[in-house]
Amino acid sequence: MSDRATTEHAVLKSTDDASGVPSHGGRPVWPRPTIDEAPLTKAILVVLAVGFLALFIVLPLIAVFAEAFRRGLDHYLESFADPDTQAAIRLTLMVAAIAVPLNLVFGICAAWAIAKFDFHGKSLLITLIDLPFSVSPVVSGLVFVLLFGAQGLFGKWLAAHDLQIVFAVPGIVLATVFVTFPFVARELIPLMQEQGTSEEEAALTLGASGLRTFLTVTLPNVKWALLYGVLLCNARAMGEFGAVSVVSGHVRGLTNTMPLHVEILYNEYNFVAAFAVASILAGLALLTLMAKSVLEWRYGDALARTRLY
Amino acid sequence: MTPSPGPVYTDHVDTVAIRAEGLEKRFGGTPALTGVDLAVEAGELVALLGPSGSGKTTLLRIVAGLERPTAGHVYFGGEDATFVPVQARRVGFVFQSYALFRHLDVGENVAYGLRVRPRHLRPSRADIRRRVSDLLDLVQLSGLDRRFPSQLSGGQRQRVALARALAVDPKVLLLDEPFGALDAKVRRDLRRWLRDLHDRTGHTTLFVTHDQDEALELSDRVAILNQGRIEQIGTPDEVYDRPASGFVAGFIGEAVRLPVDVADGIVTIGPHTLRNHTSSLSGPAALYVRPRDLVPADPHGGVPTRVAGVRRAGPARRAELLLADGLPTIEIELPADLTVARGEILHVQFRTLRLFPA
Ligand SMILES: Nc1ncnc2c1ncn2[C@@H]1O[C@H](COP(=O)(O)OP(=O)(O)OP(=O)(O)O)[C@@H](O)[C@H]1O
Ligand SMILES: [Mg+2]
Numbered sequence: 135m136s137d138r139a140t141t142e143h144a145v146l147k148s149t150d151d152a153s154g155v156p157s158h159g160g161r162p163v164w165p166r167p168t169i170d171e172a173p174l175t176k177a178i179l180v181v182l183a184v185g186f187l188a189l190f191i192v193l194p195l196i197a198v199f200a201e202a203f204r205r206g207l208d209h210y211l212e213s214f215a216d217p218d219t220q221a222a223i224r225l226t227l228m229v230a231a232i233a234v235p236l237n238l239v240f241g242i243c244a245a246w247a248i249a250k251f252d253f254h255g256k257s258l259l260i261t262l263i264d265l266p267f268s269v270s271p272v273v274s275g276l277v278f279v280l281l282f283g284a285q286g287l288f289g290k291w292l293a294a295h296d297l298q299i300v301f302a303v304p305g306i307v308l309a310t311v312f313v314t315f316p317f318v319a320r321e322l323i324p325l326m327q328e329q330g331t332s333e334e335e336a337a338l339t340l341g342a343s344g345l346r347t348f349l350t351v352t353l354p355n356v357k358w359a360l361l362y363g364v365l366l367c368n369a370r371a372m373g374e375f376g377a378v379s380v381v382s383g384h385v386r387g388l389t390n391t392m393p394l395h396v397e398i399l400y401n402e403y404n405f406v407a408a409f410a411v412a413s414i415l416a417g418l419a420l421l422t423l424m425a426k427s428v429l430e431w432r433y434g435d436a437l438a439r440t441r442l443y
Numbered sequence: 444m445t446p447s448p449g450p451v452y453t454d455h456v457d458t459v460a461i462r463a464e465g466l467e468k469r470f471g472g473t474p475a476l477t478g479v480d481l482a483v484e485a486g487e488l489v490a491l492l493g494p495s496g497s498g499k500t501t502l503l504r505i506v507a508g509l510e511r512p513t514a515g516h517v518y519f520g521g522e523d524a525t526f527v528p529v530q531a532r533r534v535g536f537v538f539q540s541y542a543l544f545r546h547l548d549v550g551e552n553v554a555y556g557l558r559v560r561p562r563h564l565r566p567s568r569a570d571i572r573r574r575v576s577d578l579l580d581l582v583q584l585s586g587l588d589r590r591f592p593s594q595l596s597g598g599q600r601q602r603v604a605l606a607r608a609l610a611v612d613p614k615v616l617l618l619d620e621p622f623g624a625l626d627a628k629v630r631r632d633l634r635r636w637l638r639d640l641h642d643r644t645g646h647t648t649l650f651v652t653h654d655q656d657e658a659l660e661l662s663d664r665v666a667i668l669n670q671g672r673i674e675q676i677g678t679p680d681e682v683y684d685r686p687a688s689g690f691v692a693g694f695i696g697e698a699v700r701l702p703v704d705v706a707d708g709i710v711t712i713g714p715h716t717l718r719n720h721t722s723s724l725s726g727p728a729a730l731y732v733r734p735r736d737l738v739p740a741d742p743h744g745g746v747p748t749r750v751a752g753v754r755r756a757g758p759a760r761r762a763e764l765l766l767a768d769g770l771p772t773i774e775i776e777l778p779a780d781l782t783v784a785r786g787e788i789l790h791v792q793f794r795t796l797r798l799f800p801a
Binding site: 332333335336337338339340341342343346350351354355 | 507508509529530531532533534535536538540542543544545546555556559560607608610611
């Protein structure tokens with residue numbers, strides 16, 4: 135089966151080899167669009183797109199920061215002196231620090247298995263990977279309550295062994311892992327499938343061990359996609375509200391993550407503090423986007439190389 | 444690209460060879476190889492030739508250790524290598540699609556096999572650098588070592604793949620359609636170049652192709668595969684001049700297959716009869732006719748045929764001839780001084796009759 139795929143590859147490649155991708159100073163140059171719209175249509179489209187973006191994305195973002203700094207920098211910083219806020223930040227960082235590496239490993243394993251091997255139940259696995267995307271986060275959270283809650287499937291056993299999962303940190307971690315599972319795998323699967331297994335096989339014939347092949351061939355070939363997946367996974371892990379809200383129990387200073395804490399502060403009419411914490415989350419999102427853009431801009435060539443050749 | 448005599452980088456003279464015995468391979472239920480026996484002498488260049496899906500790649504991958512046979516054994520120089528993992532087989536494999544490491548430049552690609560060796564077997568950095576540059580000289584790519592695979596032409600990639608395979612000083616070279624994705628001109632150049640390289644380095648080489656010209660021109664011996672079986676192994680002359688089966692006769696040399704009847708030394712083709720000296724067959728049979736098997740004859744001697752068309756085939760002109768309605772047209776290579784036109788009657792004589800059981 136892999137041979138079939140590589141044959142097609144070879145044919146495809148030979149046709150675009152002669153010209154290759156047109157490049158200018160090493161960076162791919164894409165052909166001009168063949169359709170040239172009338173200037174008025176163009177203007178309307180641009181205004182619409184920009185206006186929509188401004189209204190629904192830029193404006194709220196500005197509002198978050200404006201609200202956070204409404205009473206000056208001192209008030210803003212004071213918000214973070216609250217031990218509960220600090221606990222929420224710590225908990226969020228900790229949850230992300232557990233969930234992201236876990237999903238990194240799971241994601242690589244799943245993508246590897248799906249892209250490079252044929253086995254029974256493969257399509258089922260692909261569908262399951264998408265499940266966290268397609269199901270409401272609240273339902274995801276409820277599933278864990280049903281499984282591990284006091285009335286849940288394992289509730290009695292857990293209580294007997296004095297283990298607390300739901301309404302405690304383990305539950306939050308579980309829910310976060312569940313919700314953010316697809317990000318890494320989804321980034322990797324199409325790329326790995328496209329790349330096939332022949333480079334790995336070449337490494338094996340050259341004497342490299344399986345692990346070595348993975349580290350020197352498979353991983354470098356997907357590293358940018360991997361990094362991108364990790365960035366998205368991290369952003370979601372820190373920002374997840376729904377699933378975490380169901381399993382957290384909202385114990386201040388103990389099981390409150392940043393998004394949950396924002397809600398609590400807001401409901402208590404503590405707007406400055408609420409928006410101060412929100413501004414951190416928003417800042418994180420901006421950082422993620424920036425990191426992604428920098429990646430794409432700085433390593434566009436390497437990125438293109440992993441896809442095109 | 445004229446091959447220049449360059450340095451030779453292998454001290455490889457021992458008498459290793461490849462032997463396959465009773466190889467079987469099934470994918471699920473469908474057999475891809477059945478009862479394949481093959482022996483390749485040390486230093487020999489053997490082509491695996493066959494139509495698409497005949498099992499060429501599968502056989503090559505089993506020899507390389509990339510695939511396990513369902514049954515049978517592979518020996519390298521007398522040692523049973525059937526269960527030796529691919530890493531330990533020391534084969535140089537060139538993939539149909541080259542499979543260059545896209546994230547490494549040309550120099551790093553070639554050096555890969557040396558760099559992954561365990562420390563006590565790994566050459567020093569300086570040695571690796573020297574060897575890479577020697578190999579790039581050998582494949583005539585000196586100076587391109589900083590390029591990435593995506594910045595190379597197909598023919599250049601092909602040669603990088605070969606240099607990378609040669610770097611580990613393989614016991615045998617296995618090439619899967621090495622020129623499959625290249626245009627005709629580059630193919631011809633590389634073909635010569637590979638023959639020349641083989642003569643200089645003396646690697647035992649097994650290469651897959653579905654191009655019979657390539658197989659016949661390049662190899663010492665040709666193994667012809669059909670539906671997972673080897674139909675014939677022999678020198679290019681043997682398989683061309685004395686095909687061992689109807690399949691080989693039909694596959695090699697642009698032959699056309701005609702259904703005939705044989706009885707008492709007489710071959711009946713539709714309304715025509717020919718005297719048969721060569722075959723002891725009788726009953727329904729298949730006659731394979733190549734363009735050069737036919738010569739024009741005078742109207743009293745030969746078989747009358749109708750010219751269905753005339754066309755150019757490389758240096759020669761060929762006419763398509765119809766022996767009788769309902770039979771496939773056969774081809775004749777016309778002498779330079781003979782002109783025929785469509786619709787004319789041309790009498791022809793058979794130089795040989797290649798008869799095989801139907
Ligand atoms: N991984 C696989 N899974 C299932 N069937 C396979 C696999 N690899 C090969 N086959 C089947 O085995 C048979 C032989 O395939 P193989 O690739 O060896 O043919 P080939 O002679 O190399 O053909 P080509 O000239 O098209 O490359 C084919 O029928 C093919 O469909
Ligand atoms: Mg093949």
